[in-house]
Amino acid sequence: MASRSYGACVLCQRVAVVKMMCRGMSAAAQPEAQVDFLKGEPHRKHPGVTNLKTLRLPEHLQTAAQSIIHGAEVTRLPERTHKLTNFLWSRKRAVDDRTVRQKAVSLEKDLWEKAMKKKGDVDGQAVEDHIRKKVFSELRRTTYHWTPMKYNEELGVMYMAARLAGGYAAVRRALNEIKKRHPSFAPQSLLDFGSGLGTVAWASHSCWSDSLKEMVCVDSSGPMNILAERLLKGDDERAEPHIKQVYFRQFLPVSPKVQFDLVVAAFTLSELPNAKEREEVAFSLWRKTSSYLVLVENGTKEGHQMLMEARDTLLNKREKTLYDSRPASVFAPCPHELMCPKLAVEAVTPCNFQQTYLPLPLPGHHDCQTEKFSYLILSRTEPAEAGPDGVDWARLIAPVLRRTRHVHCHACCADGRLQHTVVTARKHSRDVYRCARNSDWGDQLPIIQRGEEDVQSDSE
Structure with a gap:
C-alpha cells in the first residue's frame, strides 16, 4: 500500500510539472504586443475600457434642478415631459431645397406619363393644373417639416425634467474617453456651443475641476441661459455659483484666433436648419479648438449621419482661411479615418453607444435608465498619439x-x-x-x- 501511495505522489508531481511547463510555453508563445498592451493593469481595467458605471447627477445640480422644477409648477409635467422626450428622439434633419425640387420633378414626370396614357381628348391646361396641385399635396404629405425649437421658461423646465440627466450621462461618457486615454490632458479653457442647461460645464468640471479656469457657454436662447445660471447657483440668486468662471453668451466669440483647449457641442447639430449651416458651424468650432472637439447627438440614424457629415467636412474639405494649420484626426470612436462601414451597407444602422444613469427623482421616472447616443471626438494631436500606447x-x-x-x-x-x-x-x-x-x-x-x-x- 505504501509503495502505491508513493508512486501516486510521484505521478501527481510529474503532472504538475508538465502543466507548469505548458503554461510557461503558452505564455512565451504569446506575441509581445498582446503581453505588453495591459501595461500592468488587470484585465477588467485594461487600457481599452472607457465605459462608466451607472452615473448620477452631481448632488448640487440635482438639488437645484428639483427646486426649479417644483417651483415652476408646470401642469401635467410627467405627460408633457414624455411627449417632449419622444419628439426630440424622433427629430430628423430639415430636408434641403435641392432634395425637395428633385422630388417634385420626379413626381411631376410620373403624373404626366400616367396622364398621357389615357385615351381621348386631353385638356392640357386642366391636366397641368391638376398635376401641380397633386405635386404640392404629395410634397406636403411626405416631406418632413422641420421647425426650430424656441425655448421659453416653461419649455426650458420641461426640457430639464426630460433631458438633464440623460444629456449629462452622454456627455460625461464621451469626455471619459479623453480622460482615460489621455490622462495628462489638463484643459484650462472650455467652449460649449449650444450649451442649453449647462450640462457640459458640469460634466467637464467632474473630469477636470483642478485645471479648468474658464468655461464659455454659448446658447441663443436667453431663457435657457437664465436656467443654466440658476442651476449653478443652486436656485438661489444670492448664492455664489457652485462652479466658478462660467460665462454665458448668446453668440460665439468674434475673434477667429481665440481658441479653447476643449470645444463641445452636445445635441446642437440637430438644431441647425440645413447642411450648409451645419458645415459652417463645424468649421467655426474647429477653428476654436486647440486640442479636442467633442460632438454628441442622439443615437439615431439622423444623429449618427449628422456626425459623419461633420467628420467628412473636417477631414476632407479645406477651409478658406487657416489660423491653425494642424490637421484634424479622429480620436474616437472610429479606429480609422475611412468611410463609416455602417453607412456602406444597404440597411443603414446607426453607430451608437449607451450609458446607464439615475434620472431626476420625479413622478414617472424609473430607478435606472439608459441613454443611447452617438459621439465624435476630433483631435489636433498626431494620429499616432491618439491610440493607447500605439x-x-x-x-x-x-x-x-x-x-x-x-x-x-x-x-x-x-x-x-x-x-x-x-x-x-x-x-x-x-x-x-x-x-x-x-x-x-x-x-x-x-x-x-x-x-x-x-x-x-x-x-x-
Whole structure:
C-alpha cells in the first residue's frame, strides 16, 4: 500500500510539472504586443475600457434642478415631459431645397406619363393644373417639416425634467474617453456651443475641476441661459455659483484666433436648419479648438449621419482661411479615418453607444435608465498619439456576448471593416480572451488577427 501511495505522489508531481511547463510555453508563445498592451493593469481595467458605471447627477445640480422644477409648477409635467422626450428622439434633419425640387420633378414626370396614357381628348391646361396641385399635396404629405425649437421658461423646465440627466450621462461618457486615454490632458479653457442647461460645464468640471479656469457657454436662447445660471447657483440668486468662471453668451466669440483647449457641442447639430449651416458651424468650432472637439447627438440614424457629415467636412474639405494649420484626426470612436462601414451597407444602422444613469427623482421616472447616443471626438494631436500606447485597437459596436469558453465580439476595425469575431483563449491568447470577457459595448479591444473559422465581415 505504501509503495502505491508513493508512486501516486510521484505521478501527481510529474503532472504538475508538465502543466507548469505548458503554461510557461503558452505564455512565451504569446506575441509581445498582446503581453505588453495591459501595461500592468488587470484585465477588467485594461487600457481599452472607457465605459462608466451607472452615473448620477452631481448632488448640487440635482438639488437645484428639483427646486426649479417644483417651483415652476408646470401642469401635467410627467405627460408633457414624455411627449417632449419622444419628439426630440424622433427629430430628423430639415430636408434641403435641392432634395425637395428633385422630388417634385420626379413626381411631376410620373403624373404626366400616367396622364398621357389615357385615351381621348386631353385638356392640357386642366391636366397641368391638376398635376401641380397633386405635386404640392404629395410634397406636403411626405416631406418632413422641420421647425426650430424656441425655448421659453416653461419649455426650458420641461426640457430639464426630460433631458438633464440623460444629456449629462452622454456627455460625461464621451469626455471619459479623453480622460482615460489621455490622462495628462489638463484643459484650462472650455467652449460649449449650444450649451442649453449647462450640462457640459458640469460634466467637464467632474473630469477636470483642478485645471479648468474658464468655461464659455454659448446658447441663443436667453431663457435657457437664465436656467443654466440658476442651476449653478443652486436656485438661489444670492448664492455664489457652485462652479466658478462660467460665462454665458448668446453668440460665439468674434475673434477667429481665440481658441479653447476643449470645444463641445452636445445635441446642437440637430438644431441647425440645413447642411450648409451645419458645415459652417463645424468649421467655426474647429477653428476654436486647440486640442479636442467633442460632438454628441442622439443615437439615431439622423444623429449618427449628422456626425459623419461633420467628420467628412473636417477631414476632407479645406477651409478658406487657416489660423491653425494642424490637421484634424479622429480620436474616437472610429479606429480609422475611412468611410463609416455602417453607412456602406444597404440597411443603414446607426453607430451608437449607451450609458446607464439615475434620472431626476420625479413622478414617472424609473430607478435606472439608459441613454443611447452617438459621439465624435476630433483631435489636433498626431494620429499616432491618439491610440493607447500605439497599439491598434478595434471599437466594440454591440453588446459583448459571453458564452462558455468563448466570447462573441462585433467590432469596427482599423482597416475600416466591421468584424464579428469569436474570441477564445486558444486562438487569441489568454490576455485578449480575458480582456474581451471584461469589455462591453463602446470599449476597445486590441486588434484581433483574422482566422478563417472564427471571423466574418459584418459588411458582407
